[in-house]
Amino acid sequence: MLALLVLAILVGGSLQRVTGMGFGLVAGPFIVLLLGPVEGVLFVNLAGAMMALLVLGRTVRGVDWRRYGWLVSASIAVSVPAALLIRDASASVLEISVGGVVVLAMTLALFASRLRGAERPFAPEARLPLLVTGAAAGFGSVAAGIGGPPIAVYSVLDRWDPRTFAATVQPIFLTNALAAMTAKLLVADATFPDLAVWEWVTVFVALLASVGLGELLAGRISASATRKVLVTLAYVGGFATLGRGVLDLAG
Numbered sequence: 001m002l003a004l005l006v007l008a009i010l011v012g013g014s015l016q017r018v019t020g021m022g023f024g025l026v027a028g029p030f031i032v033l034l035l036g037p038v039e040g041v042l043f044v045n046l047a048g049a050m051m052a053l054l055v056l057g058r059t060v061r062g063v064d065w066r067r068y069g070w071l072v073s074a075s076i077a078v079s080v081p082a083a084l085l086i087r088d089a090s091a092s093v094l095e096i097s098v099g100g101v102v103v104l105a106m107t108l109a110l111f112a113s114r115l116r117g118a119e120r121p122f123a124p125e126a127r128l129p130l131l132v133t134g135a136a137a138g139f140g141s142v143a144a145g146i147g148g149p150p151i152a153v154y155s156v157l158d159r160w161d162p163r164t165f166a167a168t169v170q171p172i173f174l175t176n177a178l179a180a181m182t183a184k185l186l187v188a189d190a191t192f193p194d195l196a197v198w199e200w201v202t203v204f205v206a207l208l209a210s211v212g213l214g215e216l217l218a219g220r221i222s223a224s225a226t227r228k229v230l231v232t233l234a235y236v237g238g239f240a241t242l243g244r245g246v247l248d249l250a251g
Contacts, residue, residue, distance in 0.1 A: 004034060005034055010206055011026055012026040013027070013207055013211060014210045015233065017058070017213075020168075025146060028237070033244070045184075047207065049173070050207055051207055056167075058215070075135065075175070078139050083187040091248065102234065141176040146237050148173070152231065152234040
């Protein structure tokens with residue numbers, strides 16, 4: 001199990017260094033399958049916070065702090081209500097809802113962006129889209145351990161530069177993960193997986209190694225290729241969460 005856990009971290013972490021997101025989307029579903037729906041999501045929150053902090057150390061100069069402030073204020077505001085909601089709600093129904101909304105939203109975003117060509121659907125300084133996106137990201141982070149897809153939808157609609165996006169989402173993921181962990185530990189009585197000390201050390205080493213691998217790849221991928229990977233990751237995360245919910249409901 002630990003070997004599969006490390007492999008998921010290496011793949012997801014390296015993608016996050018290159019595109020700005022990927023840990024929760026790629027590694028998250030596999031980690032939840034390995035550790036369970038409650039402990040697994042909490043582990044994804046913890047490891048995701050550590051990953052975001054490591055990547056932020058390499059990209060902090062490119063952070064758009066204005067966007068960060070509006071997105072995070074909304075995501076934190078919904079953390080406790082979301083934790084109260086999931087405390088008594090069916091995990092499978094939540095996953096189906098979150099995954100379905102992500103897939104639908106990204107499809108609509110791509111469709112709208114192609115119809116509009118180079119035109120943005122809203123001004124770069126518009127606050128309402130940021131607040132809606134932040135709330136959706138905060139809820140997804142608490143409910144299913146994924147907060148990236150709603151922000152990816154916003155980035156497609158806003159024509160957000162991939163490099164600036166990759167830098168800005170790191171403090172967002174860090175804040176969201178910490179808020180989600182705090183809310184679930186205090187309100188939903190969640191617990192971390194029972195791993196030995198050496199297993200936790202192995203996890204941290206895998207996180208460091210994934211950032212190093214991402215560093216090797218980051219300078220060799222173009223902005224257009226990064227955007228395509230970003231869209232693909234959003235779909236992967238949405239379908240994986242949706243599929244996991246359907247399987248849990250059926251089983």
